Amino acid sequence: TLWxxxxxxxxxxxxxxxxxxxxxxxxxxxxxxLRDIPNLITLARIxxxxxxxxxxxxxxxxxxxxxxxxxxxxxxxxxxxxxxxxWESRLGGVLDPIADKLLLVSAxxxxxxxxxxxxxxxxxxxxxxxxxxxxxxxxxYLVAPFDAAPMFVSKLNTLxxxxxxxxxxxxxxxxxxxxxxxxQGCLAVAVTTVISGLQYVWVYGRLAMAGGKK
Numbered sequence: 001t002l003w004x005x006x007x008x009x010x011x012x013x014x015x016x017x018x019x020x021x022x023x024x025x026x027x028x029x030x031x032x033x034l035r036d037i038p039n040l041i042t043l044a045r046i047x048x049x050x051x052x053x054x055x056x057x058x059x060x061x062x063x064x065x066x067x068x069x070x071x072x073x074x075x076x077x078x079x080x081x082x083x084x085x086x087w088e089s090r091l092g093g094v095l096d097p098i099a100d101k102l103l104l105v106s107a108x109x110x111x112x113x114x115x116x117x118x119x120x121x122x123x124x125x126x127x128x129x130x131x132x133x134x135x136x137x138x139x140x141y142l143v144a145p146f147d148a149a150p151m152f153v154s155k156l157n158t159l160x161x162x163x164x165x166x167x168x169x170x171x172x173x174x175x176x177x178x179x180x181x182x183x184q185g186c187l188a189v190a191v192t193t194v195i196s197g198l199q200y201v202w203v204y205g206r207l208a209m210a211g212g213k214k
Contacts, residue, residue: 035087038078042092045071045099053106062173068166071103100158107165116168121186128197135204143208153199157192164189
Protein backbone atom coordinates (compact mmCIF):
# COMPACT_ATOMS: atom_id res chain seq x y z
CA THR A 1 0.00 0.00 0.00
CA LEU A 2 1.44 3.39 -0.97
CA TRP A 3 0.48 6.90 0.03
CA UNK A 4 2.13 9.66 -2.04
CA UNK A 5 2.62 13.27 -0.93
CA UNK A 6 4.75 16.20 -1.88
CA UNK A 7 7.40 15.48 0.72
CA UNK A 8 6.31 12.19 2.36
CA UNK A 9 5.49 8.63 1.54
CA UNK A 10 4.75 5.59 3.68
CA UNK A 11 4.62 1.94 2.82
CA UNK A 12 3.47 -1.16 4.63
CA UNK A 13 6.24 -3.67 4.06
CA UNK A 14 5.60 -7.43 4.36
CA UNK A 15 7.76 -7.68 7.48
CA UNK A 16 6.06 -4.64 9.01
CA UNK A 17 2.65 -6.04 8.23
CA UNK A 18 3.57 -9.18 10.13
CA UNK A 19 4.56 -7.02 13.09
CA UNK A 20 1.50 -4.83 12.67
CA UNK A 21 3.48 -1.60 12.19
CA UNK A 22 3.31 1.15 9.59
CA UNK A 23 6.76 2.21 8.32
CA UNK A 24 7.44 5.74 7.22
CA UNK A 25 9.58 6.81 4.27
CA UNK A 26 12.66 7.11 6.45
CA UNK A 27 12.24 3.55 7.76
CA UNK A 28 11.12 4.54 11.27
CA UNK A 29 7.97 2.96 12.73
CA UNK A 30 5.05 5.27 13.37
CA UNK A 31 3.69 5.49 16.92
CA UNK A 32 0.54 3.46 16.25
CA UNK A 33 0.92 -0.28 16.01
CA LEU A 34 -1.99 -2.00 14.32
CA ARG A 35 -1.77 -4.99 16.65
CA ASP A 36 -2.62 -2.67 19.55
CA ILE A 37 -6.06 -1.82 18.12
CA PRO A 38 -7.90 -4.67 19.93
CA ASN A 39 -6.42 -3.58 23.26
CA LEU A 40 -7.40 0.05 22.59
CA ILE A 41 -10.96 -1.07 21.88
CA THR A 42 -10.97 -3.05 25.12
CA LEU A 43 -9.70 0.00 27.03
CA ALA A 44 -12.53 2.03 25.51
CA ARG A 45 -14.97 -0.54 26.93
CA ILE A 46 -13.43 -0.12 30.36
CA UNK A 47 -13.78 3.66 30.08
CA UNK A 48 -17.47 3.21 29.18
CA UNK A 49 -18.20 1.57 32.56
CA UNK A 50 -18.85 4.88 34.35
CA UNK A 51 -21.05 6.40 31.61
CA UNK A 52 -23.11 3.19 31.42
CA UNK A 53 -23.70 3.08 35.16
CA UNK A 54 -24.47 6.82 35.19
CA UNK A 55 -27.03 6.53 32.38
CA UNK A 56 -28.78 3.66 34.15
CA UNK A 57 -28.74 5.57 37.45
CA UNK A 58 -30.39 8.54 35.72
CA UNK A 59 -32.96 6.10 34.27
CA UNK A 60 -31.91 7.03 30.74
CA UNK A 61 -32.35 3.40 29.81
CA UNK A 62 -32.58 3.96 26.06
CA UNK A 63 -29.17 5.64 25.95
CA UNK A 64 -27.79 3.00 28.31
CA UNK A 65 -29.08 0.31 25.94
CA UNK A 66 -27.35 2.01 22.99
CA UNK A 67 -24.08 2.21 24.91
CA UNK A 68 -24.42 -1.40 26.03
CA UNK A 69 -24.99 -2.56 22.46
CA UNK A 70 -21.96 -0.56 21.31
CA UNK A 71 -19.85 -2.14 24.05
CA UNK A 72 -21.05 -5.60 23.04
CA UNK A 73 -20.27 -4.91 19.38
CA UNK A 74 -16.79 -3.64 20.29
CA UNK A 75 -16.17 -6.83 22.26
CA UNK A 76 -16.96 -8.89 19.16
CA UNK A 77 -14.87 -6.62 16.92
CA UNK A 78 -11.71 -6.66 19.04
CA UNK A 79 -11.93 -10.45 19.35
CA UNK A 80 -12.40 -10.81 15.60
CA UNK A 81 -9.45 -8.54 14.83
CA UNK A 82 -7.20 -10.32 17.31
CA UNK A 83 -7.98 -13.76 15.88
CA UNK A 84 -8.12 -12.75 12.21
CA UNK A 85 -4.76 -10.98 12.15
CA UNK A 86 -2.98 -12.79 14.96
CA TRP A 87 -3.02 -9.75 17.23
CA GLU A 88 -3.67 -11.68 20.44
CA SER A 89 -1.62 -10.57 23.42
CA ARG A 90 -1.28 -11.48 27.08
CA LEU A 91 -2.44 -7.98 28.02
CA GLY A 92 -5.54 -8.36 25.87
CA GLY A 93 -6.27 -11.72 27.43
CA VAL A 94 -6.28 -10.04 30.84
CA LEU A 95 -8.06 -6.80 29.92
CA ASP A 96 -10.91 -8.38 27.95
CA PRO A 97 -12.55 -10.35 30.80
CA ILE A 98 -11.91 -7.41 33.17
CA ALA A 99 -13.79 -5.09 30.82
CA ASP A 100 -16.70 -7.52 30.53
CA LYS A 101 -16.85 -8.03 34.30
CA LEU A 102 -16.70 -4.32 35.14
CA LEU A 103 -19.49 -3.51 32.68
CA LEU A 104 -21.71 -6.35 33.86
CA VAL A 105 -21.21 -5.90 37.59
CA SER A 106 -21.75 -2.13 37.42
CA ALA A 107 -24.95 -2.64 35.40
CA UNK A 108 -26.14 -5.39 37.75
CA UNK A 109 -25.54 -3.21 40.82
CA UNK A 110 -27.45 -0.19 39.50
CA UNK A 111 -30.32 -2.24 38.04
CA UNK A 112 -30.61 -4.13 41.33
CA UNK A 113 -30.63 -0.87 43.31
CA UNK A 114 -33.49 0.32 41.09
CA UNK A 115 -35.43 -2.91 41.71
CA UNK A 116 -35.18 -4.23 38.16
CA UNK A 117 -33.07 -7.26 39.13
CA UNK A 118 -33.35 -9.39 42.29
CA UNK A 119 -30.81 -8.87 45.05
CA UNK A 120 -30.20 -12.61 45.37
CA UNK A 121 -29.02 -12.78 41.76
CA UNK A 122 -26.53 -9.95 42.27
CA UNK A 123 -25.23 -11.68 45.41
CA UNK A 124 -24.89 -14.99 43.54
CA UNK A 125 -22.99 -13.41 40.64
CA UNK A 126 -20.58 -11.57 42.94
CA UNK A 127 -20.08 -14.63 45.16
CA UNK A 128 -19.16 -16.77 42.17
CA UNK A 129 -16.63 -14.18 40.97
CA UNK A 130 -15.10 -13.87 44.44
CA UNK A 131 -14.77 -17.65 44.74
CA UNK A 132 -13.03 -17.89 41.35
CA UNK A 133 -10.68 -14.95 41.99
CA UNK A 134 -9.71 -16.02 45.52
CA UNK A 135 -9.40 -19.66 44.47
CA UNK A 136 -7.36 -18.72 41.41
CA UNK A 137 -4.94 -16.62 43.47
CA UNK A 138 -4.54 -19.39 46.06
CA UNK A 139 -4.01 -22.01 43.34
CA UNK A 140 -1.47 -19.81 41.55
CA TYR A 141 0.68 -19.20 44.62
CA LEU A 142 0.25 -22.52 46.41
CA VAL A 143 0.00 -25.09 43.61
CA ALA A 144 0.83 -24.03 40.05
CA PRO A 145 0.25 -21.20 37.55
CA PHE A 146 -3.48 -20.59 37.18
CA ASP A 147 -4.85 -20.89 33.65
CA ALA A 148 -7.39 -18.06 33.43
CA ALA A 149 -8.88 -19.28 30.13
CA PRO A 150 -12.68 -19.38 30.61
CA MET A 151 -14.52 -22.67 30.39
CA PHE A 152 -17.53 -23.18 28.10
CA VAL A 153 -20.13 -22.83 30.86
CA SER A 154 -18.39 -19.67 32.04
CA LYS A 155 -18.58 -18.20 28.54
CA LEU A 156 -22.26 -19.14 28.35
CA ASN A 157 -22.86 -17.51 31.72
CA THR A 158 -21.20 -14.28 30.58
CA LEU A 159 -23.30 -14.28 27.39
CA UNK A 160 -26.51 -14.80 29.38
CA UNK A 161 -25.58 -12.00 31.78
CA UNK A 162 -25.04 -9.66 28.82
CA UNK A 163 -28.36 -10.66 27.26
CA UNK A 164 -30.13 -10.20 30.60
CA UNK A 165 -28.78 -6.67 31.10
CA UNK A 166 -29.59 -5.69 27.52
CA UNK A 167 -33.03 -7.29 27.82
CA UNK A 168 -33.84 -5.36 31.00
CA UNK A 169 -32.67 -2.10 29.45
CA UNK A 170 -34.71 -2.81 26.33
CA UNK A 171 -37.79 -3.66 28.40
CA UNK A 172 -37.43 -0.37 30.25
CA UNK A 173 -37.09 1.68 27.07
CA UNK A 174 -38.04 0.41 23.63
CA UNK A 175 -39.55 -3.07 24.02
CA UNK A 176 -41.68 -3.29 27.21
CA UNK A 177 -43.11 -6.61 26.01
CA UNK A 178 -39.79 -8.20 27.05
CA UNK A 179 -40.53 -7.59 30.73
CA UNK A 180 -42.23 -10.99 31.34
CA UNK A 181 -39.07 -12.72 30.09
CA UNK A 182 -36.79 -11.05 32.64
CA UNK A 183 -37.63 -13.67 35.29
CA GLN A 184 -36.65 -16.50 32.90
CA GLY A 185 -33.43 -14.65 32.09
CA CYS A 186 -32.62 -14.33 35.79
CA LEU A 187 -33.17 -18.06 36.24
CA ALA A 188 -30.90 -18.94 33.30
CA VAL A 189 -28.15 -16.66 34.64
CA ALA A 190 -28.53 -18.14 38.15
CA VAL A 191 -28.27 -21.75 36.92
CA THR A 192 -25.20 -21.15 34.75
CA THR A 193 -23.59 -19.06 37.50
CA VAL A 194 -23.87 -21.92 39.98
CA ILE A 195 -22.74 -24.55 37.46
CA SER A 196 -19.74 -22.53 36.27
CA GLY A 197 -18.68 -21.74 39.83
CA LEU A 198 -18.90 -25.39 40.88
CA GLN A 199 -17.04 -26.44 37.74
CA TYR A 200 -14.08 -24.20 38.58
CA VAL A 201 -14.04 -25.51 42.17
CA TRP A 202 -14.23 -29.12 40.97
CA VAL A 203 -11.61 -28.85 38.21
CA TYR A 204 -9.02 -26.86 40.14
CA GLY A 205 -9.75 -28.66 43.39
CA ARG A 206 -8.83 -31.96 41.73
CA LEU A 207 -5.77 -30.38 40.12
CA ALA A 208 -4.67 -29.05 43.51
CA MET A 209 -4.96 -32.51 45.03
CA ALA A 210 -2.91 -33.88 42.12
CA GLY A 211 -0.21 -31.28 42.67
CA GLY A 212 -1.17 -29.17 39.67
CA LYS A 213 -0.63 -31.95 37.13
CA LYS A 214 -3.28 -32.06 34.40
